[in-house]
Amino acid sequence: MSDSPLTHFDSAGQAHMVDVGAKAESSRLARAAGSISMQAETLALIRDGSAKKGDVLGVARIAAIQAAKRTGELIPLCHPIALTRVSVEFTIDADAPVVHCEVTAECSGRTGVEMEALTAATVGLLTIYDMCKAVDRGMRIDNVRLLEKMGGKSGHWQAP
Amino acid sequence: MSDSPLTHFDSAGQAHMVDVGAKAESSRLARAAGSISMQAETLALIRDGSAKKGDVLGVARIAAIQAAKRTGELIPLCHPIALTRVSVEFTIDADAPVVHCEVTAECSGRTGVEMEALTAATVGLLTIYDMCKAVDRGMRIDNVRLLEKMGGKSGHWQAP
């Protein structure tokens, strides 16, 4: 369908939303992750907040889930997808100091959900930035990547 | 209004959209950046594409600009902001191999545009991932951070 190995372009080099109509519906899953590094004091505020006053991670989790549902609006050539599951896990590494975010997305459809998982992870991390930027403008998001992908013709893929 | 240094929570630890009504309107600017690393072959496809067939960075630039406008929908406690400028710069570092993205956002308003610049940069990089994932699933987004911020009561800030 395309001379380019980049399937989002047709043979004339023009962007299109790739035809997935002939693909079979199958169960698809993707896991993505990323991290945000910060000052130790900022991390302490996040950890304390989760306990009682100011649940940064609770808000970021909702933002991540909602962003997953809007991936098709944000990423121009993504197909709209009816997600059947999104879960978001935050882990605090006080030594780094870093908050890790891991997202699992699933659907039963004709195309994968990698972008949904990656978008959710990123927006979750951006929301942490937003909520803590008053005390720490130098936070940094790193290591946003796909961990695993299942379903579809290309089968199972795991990050090395 | 808040005992927590995290201003997005009130004194009872409940999330709110902070009152900025008393702040003066001023010119505000934010610059944010991030990178996506990939295989050398993938980077070559992006570079060639920009020349003629399959303009990955052109699509990613539009995605970034449009995402800046929707930041208030994605980040739960962000104020809606009438942006007056968004520009997106991609730089190719063939040795790394990496694509860098830098976004400048501006508004004339009561609150800063850091999140708009960061959201635009991130969605620009995610769009590159989307368009190249068929050939390189292991791409990774790193170093998403604020570079500079001007305007408002807190004045000029630059990343160290």
Place this chain on the structure above:
Amino acid sequence: MSDSPLTHFDSAGQAHMVDVGAKAESSRLARAAGSISMQAETLALIRDGSAKKGDVLGVARIAAIQAAKRTGELIPLCHPIALTRVSVEFTIDADAPVVHCEVTAECSGRTGVEMEALTAATVGLLTIYDMCKAVDRGMRIDNVRLLEKMGGKSGHWQAP
């Protein structure tokens, strides 16, 4: 999957979008209703308007239908759903004086459409408030509830 009877939380108490991937697709229907009470003069304007000048209920009906389609964006843990039908019925009770709204939503999918019907009914009623607030700020929305639900594993449910 959850120790809590509230299925929107996992066993650690964290919000997630519940996994419905294993559920069978089935025909699902929900009916929801609500009312808005107002001054007799306001109700008279609505009734007259429907006849000729200023069709309040016509506008509210469109708002309700469009809101049903956006339920997944508004309610954080709702799944995106491809609705196959939405209908909105307004009934005027001049004695109360009250406008009743009843919405029927249907889909063929893995999860119910209760939230779609409830969201549509509520936005329909809010639109009536908006259009009449210049003459009657004291209008009140009441009795927003699910009337009936069909399809899915839990089967038929009717409000007592």
Place this chain on the structure above:
Amino acid sequence: MSDSPLTHFDSAGQAHMVDVGAKAESSRLARAAGSISMQAETLALIRDGSAKKGDVLGVARIAAIQAAKRTGELIPLCHPIALTRVSVEFTIDADAPVVHCEVTAECSGRTGVEMEALTAATVGLLTIYDMCKAVDRGMRIDNVRLLEKMGGKSGHWQAP
């Protein structure tokens, strides 16, 4: 501009977005409220969840704040508004048993923020319904109303 006391219609009875260009910008505030009644066991789950596992009200608060920002998309004839503050307060009345929701919205603009406050309250209550419907389908939303309104030519209004 309109013979009808309903300002959202022109003299021909056609809906329009009213011209507010000539109005002065002023500080505007609106407070709205509503309630959701439920079984005592459901209320107990909500109360316990807020403490530790499954923060229903935390999720509903975020949904309410985000909905306030999208009022102009949901209510057809509303003007787009740059909110400067949204806060959401939930109060548990274990005897009723009921959860009350009160929202305060503010902007500095040419038109009021009543619809923003009412929309936020309603979506907050709908989100509680969504999160608890697995255990209690008979919950009911009542008493959604404007409590107070300040700013603009019509000045201060309080619910009687």
Place this chain on the structure above:
Amino acid sequence: MSDSPLTHFDSAGQAHMVDVGAKAESSRLARAAGSISMQAETLALIRDGSAKKGDVLGVARIAAIQAAKRTGELIPLCHPIALTRVSVEFTIDADAPVVHCEVTAECSGRTGVEMEALTAATVGLLTIYDMCKAVDRGMRIDNVRLLEKMGGKSGHWQAP
């Protein structure tokens, strides 16, 4: 800022959201129009419907107003704009047979509202197509154009 006469590109030919921060806020108005031609029988249905059963133009008017508010999401390089007025006029020309649509949009801002008026007119006409396509697939939209533009540095412009 740009060597190209097309201001949406910078000197390197890259799309950007043009900087309007230095422009003064002024009252701006735009009028746009367009038409949809159809079979005489289709037009008769629309005209009869407006009277009593099936108000095609009432629905299309709401769609047009709502689309005006979302122009910034649809047109990639448009600035987000706080519209202060949108009105939509349909005129039936039974002889052609054609429905004309004329939209007036206004704001007080730093950039014009031509795209808002044009987008509203187009979506209004598309909605007429949608509602009548079951009886007349050959309808055609023509003559979508700017009629007039006021405000801003470029001043008053009228279609010749």
Place this chain on the structure above:
Amino acid sequence: MSDSPLTHFDSAGQAHMVDVGAKAESSRLARAAGSISMQAETLALIRDGSAKKGDVLGVARIAAIQAAKRTGELIPLCHPIALTRVSVEFTIDADAPVVHCEVTAECSGRTGVEMEALTAATVGLLTIYDMCKAVDRGMRIDNVRLLEKMGGKSGHWQAP
């Protein structure tokens, strides 16, 4: 289900989202087209831009694809549809001078994708207007129409 030949109204003349739950899923395709006429100098800028500096058609293509995904939000009574393909073709006719736009949309579903193709074509053309309006305010969009439709009970239809 409706006495009116306009299926978007029920027998009482009230707008509804038509019930398509009983329709079978089938492969559906629609092709739509439209044109924008302009001054010869404007067309020259577009053609030159595509080569190197300022890719008007590249931006318009992305806008068209993204608009196709949002048709259900723009056209009030459209069903939400999971598109499986969108492609957008621009053709330059230097003699007219005119840019033609043709869109093909596909899905596997219960209802057709005519509105998706028409909406994409229109937003693509509006984006060209936006990007060139600084040099040519008199551009005009014409001849927006359905070319072809396949799938569903009504079968194959082609514009005469």
